[in-house]
């Protein structure tokens with residue numbers, strides 16, 4: 062693989078474009094690409110469609126293997142037409158990290174692999190979605206973008222907007238982690254603490270739109286964040302030698318990544334890079350906010366709002382998701398399931414993996430490990446399965462347990478007891 066110099070120097074090759082149109086994910090109605098779009102007329106997310114036969118003819122695995130690492134290597138399957146519109150901060154290919162000590166302590170014969178998304182710009186996988194949405198906004202001449210955020214999305218939005226010269230406004234629930242608010246502000250975003258949850262913050266974006274003219278970049282309310290998150294699936298399949306794991310445990314809030322990866326696997330099959338095998342998609346939520354789990358268990362197509370949502374895993378505290386039916390469809394079509402873990406279990410899982418394997422997961426990422434253990438215990442995954450857990454942000458962005466041990470260097474120290 063070649064070397065990358067960011068922002069753009071290796072991205073300037075001619076870019077044949079394969080985007081054909083946008084499509085309502087619910088009704089199938091066609092919409093024009095290359096123009097500003099939010100939800101469909103039915104109020105549902107729009108999906109980007111490509112000329113996949115054209116991609117198949119233009120792209121081989123070998124061509125791909127020679128390109129610089131990072132998500133722009135998949136440009137034939139991405140919506141940005143002109144290299145000049147790309148606003149990159151160095152979207153690295155995130156590593157797959159095995160947890161051998163954890164495997165041993167659980168006595169499993171399969172593999173537990175973490176895809177560590179904390180290595181991305183702004184420390185979370187929100188960078189994947191927002192680099193795509195902001196690059197497309199730049200291409201479409203948008204000058205002001207707004208969103209509600211539990212922290213990481215706002216941080217990624219403000220960073221890429223700063224790089225693109227676009228104004229960013231972010232509404233956060235008032236208890237959003239301090240570091241996220243500061244991060245958004247120092248990157249030039251206008252950030253406000255709001256006395257409500259993320260969906261209530263989202264209503265402010267809609268309400269302010271007629272007055273401000275800002276573009277609503279809320280989760281799944283524009284077509285391109287999914288395309289960015291889709292690259293997790295493209296990358297994972299390539300890293301596994303064009304194969305998929307037995308199961309993917311995904312911490313599910315708005316579900317962009319789960320929906321995006323499911324789309325990625327279909328597109329990869331259509332261009333001949335993958336076969337029909339699919340991973341079981343497991344939507345992981347917190348017991349304090351588990352609308353998808355409730356709908357999955359009830360056999361419903363939609364997931365009504367979860368009242369009084371609470372969990373330390375802020376990224377998955379999403380009471381209601383506009384793409385609920387897409388999440389539930391992917392989970393069911395894949396033979397997967399939805400599962401909830403409580404805060405105590407996810408914090409315990411975070412501490413276990415950190416101590417055993419040296420990998421500091423974020424609380425949402427740790428929820429996937431807690432869910433894996435629960436599913437292993439109740440037989441929903443087999444000990445021989447190869448599973449991929451998504452760690453979606455660096456654990457360093459979150460409050461960590463305090464350390465209160467001290468040492469007085471002037472006193473006699475009994476080193477044998479240390």
Ligand SMILES: *Cc1c(COP(=O)(O)O)cnc(C)c1O
Nearest residue numbers: 213314315316317318376425453
């Ligand atoms: C946003 C976020 C999630 C949820 O991602 P979705 O694709 O929107 O479901 C999970 N974990 C973290 C750390 C996040 O920031």
